[in-house]
Amino acid sequence: MTVWIEVDLCNGCKRCLKACPYGAVEMKGDKAHILERCTSCGACLEVCKQKAVQSDMAPRVIPDFSDRQGVWIFAEQREGTLHPVSIELLGKAQDLAADLDQEVAAVLLGYQVSGLSRTLIEHGANTVYLAEHKALKDYRSVAYTKVLEEVIKAEKPNILLMGATHIGRDLAPRLSRRVAVGLTADCTELNIDPKEKILLQTRPAFGGNVMATIANRYSRPQMASVRPGVMEAKPKPRNKGKVIKHKASLTEKEIGTRILEIVKEAKKAVNLSDAKVIVAGGRGVGDEGGFKILNKLAAVVGGEIAGTRVAVEEGWIPVERQIGQTGQSVHPELYIACGISGAIQHRAGIMNSRYIVAVNRDPRAPIFQVADWGIIGDLHEVLPIMIEQIKKA
């Protein structure tokens, strides 16, 4: 596909410049101009009010989905206990269903888990679709995919939400491929478009340095996963709902995997989410030795030590101390970011900090945009002074 600007139609409004996630549109005089690095992603096509951005893509027809009804959540259970994210998703599902004037449903798979239906109904489900089978006792990709495919094909939901847990992030993509629908991972915001009545799915994109709103116009159900802790549960203790049983038939041969053992590991004694002060380091710390000075600072301010994905990958700090989208989310009173550039994956994990201090050599580092106070300088020079001064204070 190729994208070009019809210069006669362009009124120089720059909407396409702002929409381009790749910085591939610039102004030539008062007209937009598409650069080499365009990836034909099409983001500019959507925003142009003049229809000046054109492409050789055949116009796509949006199918009629009026028979697709219901906002569903996948009720994730492990060993008979519901994962809290399922309850949170039911909270969001109630809002979305209200906007669409549709019903909320939960789909629950497992073995001897029917007791959980009550909890799901008391948190907003009008219907619980229940499939119980020995082969569904522990989560397995192929088994869960097959049964969900059957229920979805029979009931035709409009929306299906899942928690972005290690199970949800394994199941959602496999299932989306199976039922031939689009999927948006790790959404931080979900809304219904008031005009088109479609699900608007917002998530970090382009390495998380921008936010993107994604639509799923051409397939149903509209599938999205949401990280635990993002949405809010809305208990409805007097809610009445019904349970519809689905008869699953599964053979071990078609599943392909067998769980030999599930091992719980005692959480290592790091609970960063309770820490009042956190001193964290990133690439700028330079090496494992560099973390010694961070440790000293942590000791004088009574804080915990943590780091970015890079610091973990370099082996400077253990993985249980990683903060960010793939690590932990924290909310200390004070977060001291040392040598951290602040990719949004990291910023996502520290957003709820009360105060953020950033020390970085590079004034262009994105961390300074979220810091209350920034010091532009080499942490190896700044931190020793800080430690001295705090000791004196």
Added chain:
Amino acid sequence: MKIIVLVKQVPDTAEVKLDPKTGNLIREGIKSIINPDDLHALEAAVQLKARLGGKVIALSMGPPQAIDAISEAMGMGADEGILLSDRAFAGADTWATSFTLGQAINTIGTYDLIIAGRQAIDGDTAQIGPQVADFLGVPHVSYVFDIEDVKKEAMVVKRRLEDGFERVQCTLPALLTVIGELNTPRYPDVAGLIDACREKAPIKAWNAADIGVHTKDVGLEGSLTQVIKTFAPKSQKQSEILEGTAKETVNTLIGKLKEINLI
């Protein structure tokens, strides 16, 4: 054992800078690297080959310059490389990407194992592995951090969970997505890198026709999701950059922290 490794070239997002005035991304000069999780996939494949014999094929989809990722994979020990590159592939979501990769794997023919990184740092979706597995109709195990035993018909691997792990037996052929805990990737071997840049290097470049797909089924046209808006994440903070020498800035900072009783 024939192993296909899925490799993606990504911008090093940890290096991304923002213009301090406008808050916009500065896109110039961002390095391209092999996606970190994919390095662990390559290392696992090369180790399995050393143990069991066979060959390793590195498969990537991307613009022509993604050939660098293929060369690096071959420097690490991959025997062959295939780059899927075509204007028609551009703008693909994970639905269209998994279709393209799946078709390419079917074009390669038989295989015992496919290994991919859990997720790429530019998208963080973790969707491609399971989607490719379902397209091919083979089982998959994600978040793998230990490959215990691999035999012709089945293997035993450990899959990471939030609060522990599970040991999973899986029939072959299959697909694994792996995480950093699995191994320490080797550095590419210089001689291998040089070989990969020779004209006769076993690297193929395939376009849409080579893998037998219609352009309407791949790239943006073949995608089911679309980006309809992008925007800068909002920040409510009133950021203040402290001025002066290192000593002065630290003193100012400590004064501020004292004011709010944090030290």
